Amino acid sequence: MxxxxxxxxxxxxxxxxxxxxxxxxxxxxxxxxxxxxxxxPPKSPPPRTAYDVKPPKSKLKAHSTRPLPIYYLEDDIRRQFFKDHPFEAFRPTTLVESDKIENAHPVTGDKWTRLRQRGRNPTSDDAVKFCLNLYQHHGLSLSDAYTTSVAQYRALRSEHHISTTFAVQEAQFLGSTFGPSEIETSLNLQKKALQTWSRKEELDEGAIAARKRWKAIVEKSHGRGQWSKGEEYVRLWQEGVRPNYMPALTEPVKVDSAAIPSR
Structure with missing residues (x-):
């Protein structure tokens, strides 16, 4: 078959x-x-019916292969926060991740009514989350939630700064000594780097002299004011003095008798 x-x-x-x-x-x-x-067979085209033969009434829009934009409301809040507080971006933070995901904070949703509930030293991310929490769970508008969150954040940061300043003064009064801060360390390194610039010109001249090992090194002021427009040459010629431009080759070699070993 x-x-x-x-x-x-x-x-x-x-x-x-x-x-x-x-x-x-x-x-x-x-x-x-x-x-x-x-x-x-599975790969063969199916038979076309009369409905398929009819032209479509409207053209279907082709789907785009580009991914859809990912949008989070926190990004808008965070962008506005750092626009109002640009120096908060310089506050040091750790980027080290632990081996497990941190558990969610127990105070959230309707229970979170004050930023202080997350601690007295909040971060910028805490202020952004608190603003979003007020907007989603407490019925405040986004502008009112942002104003409330920023006001509480500034109050807590000011309180933390004042308490830290007084703690340092108390420790110094009791005899504690503190080493240089990160800012002072960076300033000292910057001063050392600037001091090397003063010696750069001297080092460059020394390097140029080292490259001219087999060339004559003449000072810039050498020969200045010594040219007599040929008058000195004419005077020596009239006196019968023969010019000698290479005395090392014309004069006899002087031998030091003390340097000759005796036999």
């Missing part, structure tokens, strides 16, 4: 039975006719 697609086997058997090539009907024949398989 000619090789056929699996979904067309019952059709080929039906043709062979009509031609009396197969005398006995297979046991599966009627079951396949009651539940026929797909008439086409």
């Amino acid at each position: 000619v090789r056929r697609v699996a979904s067309q086997v019952h059709q080929q058997v039906s043709r062979l039975m009509r031609a009396n090539y197969i005398q006995k009907e297979p046991a599966w024949f009627n079951a396949v006719l009651d539940n026929p398989p797909l008439n086409l």
Whole structure:
């Protein structure tokens, strides 16, 4: 029998039975006719109906492959917060992550009515979360929630600054000594770097002199005011003095007798 697609086997058997090539009907024949398989292979296009042939009334807009923008309300609050408090971005924070996700704070939702409930030394992220919490759970508008959150944040930061200042003064009065702060350390390093600039010119001149190892190093003021417009040369010529420009080659070599070893 000619090789056929699996979904067309019952059709080929039906043709062979009509031609009396197969005398006995297979046991599966009627079951396949009651539940026929797909008439086409999976990759072949399905048959088009009259509805598919009709032109569509409106063109469907092609879907864009670009991802949709991700938007969070916290980003707008945080952007406005750092615009009003730019120096908060310089406050040191740790970026080290622990081996497990930190549990959510128990004070949240309707229970969170004051920023102080999260601690007396809040961070900028605490102020942003508190503003969003007031907007979502306490029925305040976004502007009122932001104003309330910023006011409480400033009050807590001012309280923390004053208490820290007095604690340092008390410790110094009792005899404690503190090392240089990070700002003082960075300023000292900057001063050392600036001091190296004063020696840069001297080091450059020394490097140039080292590269001129086999060349004459003449000062810039050498020979200035010594040219007599040829008068000195004419005077020596009239006196019969022969000019000698290379005395090291014309004069005899002086030998030091003390340097000669005795035999």
